[in-house]
Amino acid sequence: MGGNTDNPVRDTAGLAAAAARASKKGPPPVHLWNPPFCGDLDIEIRKDGSWFYLGTPIGRPELVRLFASILKLEDDAYFLVTPVEKVGIRVQDAPFIAVDAEIGQDIVFTTNVGDVVTAGPDNAIVLRGTSDAPRPYVHVRRGLFALIDRKTFYRLAEAAAPDIDGRMILRSGGTNFPLEP
Known part of the structure; x- marks a missing residue:
């Protein structure tokens, strides 16, 4: 799930690492974070609750839980946020x-x-x-x-x-x- 580390929007490994650092002391305080929007990431949460990246299921439950912990809703749009970046994702129904x-x-x-x-x-x-x-x-x-x-x-x-x-x-x-x- 890595990728080009020069582009954080396409690098889920970097996003996961930032989320893991932020969640070491309990649930990440995403409601306090307002980083700049970095673009959309090809992650989709389907109606059955499964998470997909680039059309492929994310098979590691701990990674899904980590991403779920940094999920934020703003103006009917879903984002994964860290203290320094915010990327858009798609949600078919409920996350x-x-x-x-x-x-x-x-x-x-x-x-x-x-x-x-x-x-x-x-x-x-x-x-x-x-x-x-x-x-x-x-x-x-x-x-x-x-x-x-x-x-x-x-x-x-x-x-x-x-x-x-x-x-x-x-x-x-x-x-x-x-x-x-």
């Missing part, structure tokens, strides 16, 4: 997939890149789409959402209870989430 949930007093989701998030006022469960084809998501961080996979959504639907109006809802973090678009 993450919620692949599991612990359903109890609260609902705790785990994503395909290892994020763990508790649904609540700061991490809403939302439905998009139509009543015939709802697409459930959970907010992960800084405007980034995870599509809730089918098996997890079915488990959520089984755990839902009617509210006083008869709508099916989930409750987590002191917040009600309707399971209707």
